[in-house]
Amino acid sequence: MSVRIGIIGPGGIGRAHIARISDRLARGRVVAVTDIDPAHAQRVAEPIGAAVYPDDAALIDADDVDAVMVTSFGPAHEGSVVRAIEAGKPVFCEKPLAPTAAECLRIMDAEQRGGRRLVQVGFMRRYDAGYREIKATLERGELGAALIVHNRHHNPHSPQTYLEGMSITDTAIHEIDVMRFLLGEEIVSARVDKPKRTTSAFAHLSDPLMLVLRTASDVLIDVEIFVNNTYGYDIKCEVVGERGLIALSDQNATVRTSPTGRGNRIAADYNERFEAAFETELQEWIDSVQAGEIVGPTSWDGYAAAVVCDAGVRSLRAHGSQEFTVDLIEKPAFYA
Numbered sequence: 264m265s266v267r268i269g270i271i272g273p274g275g276i277g278r279a280h281i282a283r284i285s286d287r288l289a290r291g292r293v294v295a296v297t298d299i300d301p302a303h304a305q306r307v308a309e310p311i312g313a314a315v316y317p318d319d320a321a322l323i324d325a326d327d328v329d330a331v332m333v334t335s336f337g338p339a340h341e342g343s344v345v346r347a348i349e350a351g352k353p354v355f356c357e358k359p360l361a362p363t364a365a366e367c368l369r370i371m372d373a374e375q376r377g378g379r380r381l382v383q384v385g386f387m388r389r390y391d392a393g394y395r396e397i398k399a400t401l402e403r404g405e406l407g408a409a410l411i412v413h414n415r416h417h418n419p420h421s422p423q424t425y426l427e428g429m430s431i432t433d434t435a436i437h438e439i440d441v442m443r444f445l446l447g448e449e450i451v452s453a454r455v456d457k458p459k460r461t462t463s464a465f466a467h468l469s470d471p472l473m474l475v476l477r478t479a480s481d482v483l484i485d486v487e488i489f490v491n492n493t494y495g496y497d498i499k500c501e502v503v504g505e506r507g508l509i510a511l512s513d514q515n516a517t518v519r520t521s522p523t524g525r526g527n528r529i530a531a532d533y534n535e536r537f538e539a540a541f542e543t544e545l546q547e548w549i550d551s552v553q554a555g556e557i558v559g560p561t562s563w564d565g566y567a568a569a570v571v572c573d574a575g576v577r578s579l580r581a582h583g584s585q586e587f588t589v590d591l592i593e594k595p596a597f598y599a
């Protein structure tokens with residue numbers, strides 16, 4: 264039998280996930296929808312024959328909802344995730360698990376009180392073939408130890424609702440998580456430097472930013488964050504090892520040559536760039552729900568990334584260029 268999924272807040276990414284589950288993935292079905300905008304929920308639910316619920320609590324408690332997806336905006340995540348945990352239902356929560364470490368700690372407390380793992384966080388880059396190849400290469404020791412990592416995270420445009428701080432908590436959080444995944448260690452400090460501002464961003468936003476992180480073993484990581492580059496969704500990651508470099512290649516399988524030169528397309532958005540990763544991530548989540556054992560990125564991973572974000576946001580608010588320590592609690596045995 265298919266896993267019957269209820270989705271809370273199907274905006275941009277939520278609708279893309281519904282399309283994946285309905286058209287391309289196996290063993291899952293979206294049967295319930297809710298959104299803070301009921302007319303929007305109705306529009307999303309109708310074509311897939313799903314039921315509409317007035318709020319997250321009603322959807323979570325519905326008898327025919329086996330598992331919950333939370334794709335509302337970050338500040339609304341904690342309430343829905345905790346409700347799902349308290350109802351004993353597996354919950355896939357888009358990143359960030361929550362925008363601050365304090366909210367993530369409350370989610371972890373609820374999950375531990377319930378006594379079993381129910382939460383998977385939507386850190387989809389862990390499922391990307393390029394990042395997996397980098398991780399495997401580092402683990403085989405072919406490049407010696409990693410010393411420095413350069414990252415680029417560009418978006419073409421950010422909306423007016425994208426506020427100061429989100430460059431860290433909503434955007435660079437992908438790099439923060441994937442650096443922990445690749446290097447297998449925690450980040451211990453964060454600093455934000457502010458370069459010259461672009462004229463393409465809304466006035467309330469500092470853009471671009473440079474986030475500089477240091478890990479427990481002293482690997483230095485930089486993340487160039489630019490969410491109004493005007494040209495595309497551009498992601499780079501290059502690890503400098505003791506005996507060589509390894510980097511993500513451009514996302515395209517082909518390179519086109521024409522009278523204007525040689526090149527490839529830049530992805531327009533996260534769906535185009537990471538489609539394969541999203542599909543693997545969601546299929547593994549559906550299968551893990553069916554198997555009764557959740558296996559993807561945990562609440563601890565969501566919390567550990569949020570603590571780094573907290574330090575980065577503090578540096579940003581201190582007008583940048585000041586390093587802040589990342590203070591993690593001791594990892595509970597529950598998440599070992």
Ligand SMILES: NC(=O)C1=CN([C@@H]2O[C@H](COP(=O)(O)OP(=O)(O)OC[C@H]3O[C@@H](n4cnc5c(N)ncnc54)[C@H](O)[C@@H]3O)[C@@H](O)[C@H]2O)C=CC1
Pocket residue numbers: 271272273274275276277297298299300303319334335336337339357358359385387433533
């Ligand atoms: N993994 C990835 O690459 C991506 C992850 N995301 C994450 O997904 C989440 C949603 O992002 P988008 O889809 O871009 O946002 P969006 O603004 O397009 O959609 C959010 C939806 O949630 C609804 N909503 C807001 N508060 C709600 C509440 N309290 N209860 C129910 N519904 C509520 C809104 O009405 C809207 O339909 C964010 O946490 C974002 O960081 C978004 C894009 C890509």
Ligand SMILES: O=C1[C@@H](O)[C@H](O)[C@@H](O)[C@H](O)[C@H]1O
Pocket residue numbers: 417418433434437490533
């Ligand atoms: O997760 C995502 C968005 O929420 C975020 O706002 C963008 O900056 C990221 O590129 C995208 O992958």
